[in-house]
Amino acid sequence: MRILLVGAGGVGSAFAAIAARRGFFEALVVTDYDGARADATASAVGDDRFSSAGSVDAGDADAVAALLAEHRCDVLMNAVDPRFVMPLFRAALAGGVTYVDMAMSLSHPHPERPHSETGVKLGDEQFAMAGEWEAAGQLALVGMGVEPGLSDVFARYAADHLFSAIDELGVRDGANLEVEGYDFAPSFSIWTTIEECLNPPVVYEKARGFFTTPPFSEPEVFEFPEGIGPVECVNVEHEEVLLMPRWVDAGRVTFKYGLGTEFIDVLKALHKVGLDRTDPVTVKGVQVSPRDVVAACLPDPARLGDRMTGKTCAGLWVTGTGKDGEPRQVYLYHVVDNEWSMREYGHQAVVWQTAVNPVVALELVAAGTWAGAGVLGPEALDSVPFLDLLTEYGSPWGMREGG
Amino acid sequence: MRILLVGAGGVGSAFAAIAARRGFFEALVVTDYDGARADATASAVGDDRFSSAGSVDAGDADAVAALLAEHRCDVLMNAVDPRFVMPLFRAALAGGVTYVDMAMSLSHPHPERPHSETGVKLGDEQFAMAGEWEAAGQLALVGMGVEPGLSDVFARYAADHLFSAIDELGVRDGANLEVEGYDFAPSFSIWTTIEECLNPPVVYEKARGFFTTPPFSEPEVFEFPEGIGPVECVNVEHEEVLLMPRWVDAGRVTFKYGLGTEFIDVLKALHKVGLDRTDPVTVKGVQVSPRDVVAACLPDPARLGDRMTGKTCAGLWVTGTGKDGEPRQVYLYHVVDNEWSMREYGHQAVVWQTAVNPVVALELVAAGTWAGAGVLGPEALDSVPFLDLLTEYGSPWGMREGG
CATH class of the missing domain: 3.30.360.10 (Dihydrodipicolinate Reductase; domain 2)
Structure with missing residues (x-):
């Protein structure tokens, strides 16, 4: 497994630190809008599977797809804020890779009755494209942090x-x-x-x-x-x-x-x-x-x-x-x-707790324990191997x- | 009396509207960092004693002093936020004119015990220059809005x-x-x-x-x-x-x-x-x-x-x-x-209530009813003519x- 980690903020850098202790992936390439932050996250773990792809605009799906191809990644791990879910989700689909995020596409309130009816709901834009992921036989595992996750x-x-x-x-x-x-x-x-x-x-x-x-x-x-x-x-x-x-x-x-x-x-x-x-x-x-x-x-x-x-x-x-x-x-x-x-x-505890879960999930995907096609939430997959592996991580x- | 009004925001434009009904001054020249706002305030009152001097940086004492000279003003009316008290106060002193404001120079908290001892107090910087105003025989009437005022x-x-x-x-x-x-x-x-x-x-x-x-x-x-x-x-x-x-x-x-x-x-x-x-x-x-x-x-x-x-x-x-x-x-x-x-x-009521008081005060200064040299607060002068004139203004x- 070769992972492109988009986002080297709190959660992204904790993801890198947790993943560094595990053997399930071959390469982890870090990118961020702040190239220096990506470099720092990649080098901090002291593991030669890690490298930095420098700076990227997470809102530019073409640029992200180009990075996936350049680094031959088969997973896009989204660790940026949810404004960028849709371009990253599209980049992963276009790039033919597995997609994982920890928050779903944003909602838009009901224009007249925001406090009683839903408008565009969280994840609606992603689930609207589920058919394309199914047709391509690709997995998008959405909401795979701690909550959701x-x-x-x-x-x-x-x-x-x-x-x-x-x-x-x-x-x-x-x-x-x-x-x-x-x-x-x-x-x-x-x-x-x-x-x-x-x-x-x-x-x-x-x-x-x-x-x-x-x-x-x-x-x-x-x-x-x-x-x-x-x-x-x-x-x-x-x-x-x-x-x-x-x-x-x-x-x-x-x-x-x-x-x-x-x-x-x-x-x-x-x-x-x-x-x-x-x-x-x-x-x-x-x-x-x-x-x-x-x-x-x-x-x-x-x-x-x-x-x-x-x-x-x-x-x-x-x-x-x-x-x-x-x-x-x-x-x-x-x-x-x-x-x-x-x-x-x-x-720190909050970013660590968020970041550990997608590492566990990707280890299950790498092992083939978790597999599927389409846009899936964590509850679509078997819970026991996940909970057991989380315990094995010491948590x-x-x-x-x-x- | 020829007044340079610095500041054409809420209080400045209410000052202009109130002054326009009174005969005690010969000219009122409006200036603001936003020249268009100064123009609008000057023209809104429909009174040919009013004119606009366009844009000025209230933090630039030399530029303000130059406007005082150019328009032959004998009063600087400060209607901008209190960050600009000191440059305007200095411009008025240098220009040999009467100065009026509605808020005093800013305080700086006590560096160690801000919640029990005073540091630099409101107005300290102005009162520190009181001797210069006295020596010049010039009046600085400070804190002359509604509160203070x-x-x-x-x-x-x-x-x-x-x-x-x-x-x-x-x-x-x-x-x-x-x-x-x-x-x-x-x-x-x-x-x-x-x-x-x-x-x-x-x-x-x-x-x-x-x-x-x-x-x-x-x-x-x-x-x-x-x-x-x-x-x-x-x-x-x-x-x-x-x-x-x-x-x-x-x-x-x-x-x-x-x-x-x-x-x-x-x-x-x-x-x-x-x-x-x-x-x-x-x-x-x-x-x-x-x-x-x-x-x-x-x-x-x-x-x-x-x-x-x-x-x-x-x-x-x-x-x-x-x-x-x-x-x-x-x-x-x-x-x-x-x-x-x-x-x-x-x-609106709050800006009108602030603005009416310096108009009343300047009318008393123009009449010679209020006079003095140095840095004076409103309580240094006789209250009865002020309160009577405020009542005459309909308020x-x-x-x-x-x-």
Whole structure:
């Protein structure tokens, strides 16, 4: 396997560090809009399978396809922000290679009723091209990070091995991370966090289909495991709600993010002022996207690992009827302690947890354990080899009976 | 009197519209960094005493001094944001003319103890040059808007006519303005509001001198008159606290601004993210000041008048001992109804209320009623002719006995 890794930011460089310990691929070529960052990521791992292809515009499908050909890659690993999903997805299709991403094509709200009906949903543009991938016999594995990604693997595991009927698949994400020396320092890309949190959250109900709500709806306090404790969670637009119902039978699918009150207040304020906007404003003669300015004001989350303490938890709360016909609730989860990920890999917990999952997935694809054609979510494939291999990577998952 | 008006934004253009109804000056020359805006302000009033000097950089004292000479002006009226106080103040001194502003030179926080001690205070740079103004026999009338400005006139009035001893001079500013069609639309310059509200508030106590507190300290609900009602007010850095103790004897001087909880939350969030910063950040290769981006995202407050409803109140709450030796409390105030200011002048209430005061002051200077040399605050001069002339302008002030 020869992998073109597009994106050498926090998640991309953690992907490289994790992959470097595994033998399943022959070459990993790194590229980024910042060529120096690609060079640094390729050389940091000290592994001669790694090289840099320098700078590329991820929005230029032809340029990316040319890199795939030049480096004879058979996998395009997308580790850039979701604005670039479609050009990279098209480049991979055109290049005849396997495609993996960790976030799906962006949504567009319903023009009249954004807070009750869906418009263009997350991934719609990708699934619209599923026939072309099937016809070409190519695999696009979409939403293959931690959330979406591992959470979807958990859904498949619950359906196959734990439940006879599922009432609700409820992704619940929470952390107790703190960053020393900063009033406010998000541990994940603020661009993506704004996109997720300010778009109208989408909910799936079997009887009703997909629908939306106002942002930050249905607040609930969820108790996270391994000492993280209670965190206030709210509905957020997320890929799992769109992916899981395609392959797993459930009465309801939700995603709630443990943002905490302070973070929610900041996001609401940014939205009030219009600083979440991505279309440019003119400031003293120069054009800038306000959301890019927000990102530029904050520290790079990938560089905060050595000032962070705490754990991050991704998981799926499943309610329904067990295999024995009795009511059952479980919380399937994966916790990463920042202290561990920094010591072991030099990458902070949130980006490490995102990056490990596509490495595991690609190892299964390289081995032929995971195979398919078309546009598939993680829940389309067998969960057990994935969960076993994740444990073999030194990062086990857990299950809490009773939800 | 020949006036050079520097700044044709909201307050500058309201100043022009108010002055146009008065006969005390011979010429008013408008200039702005945006020459077209200066032209528009000069021509909007339809008065041949008005002309435009086109574009100027208010930070270039030599260029401003050259305009003063070219147009034979004897007054420089500063209506730009307080970043430009010092170059304009110097241009007026060099040009031998009278200077009027509505905000004083900026503060710099104490480097080690910003939330308990003052550093460079508002106006310090101006007062440091007072000797030069005195020696030249020239008048610099500083802080001559509504707050500072009319509030300072009220302080002098209270000391001369209502109290034998003053415990506290407490400026209290509140409004019930709403802007239709906007989630969030400040009715005054966001640049200046951020500056005022996020700098450490300054408080004066006779026994202790000047000291600072953390932002948004000492919240209190103040009941505003004429139907505005209760508004939550917090300590804010403001010129009155520095000006009043220079000429009026009081035990304590405070400024509390009725920001309301929503506005405070937005300001706190902007500060957390660092969007209140004025030093530039690099965003995809271009340099921008985050605070300028915030301003660019919001509607221009000067253009919101026809969507606004409600009233704005500026006032001074005075507590102490009355002339009869009994305890006394009064609230001296000035309310502008946006519906009235839009109908009468086509300018919204907040900018109109700021702009009317320097027009009244200059009319008193033109008549010789107000005269002096040096750097003077409004409380250095007789309050009665000012309050009478303000009433003659159709905008009376009020007094509520009991505070």
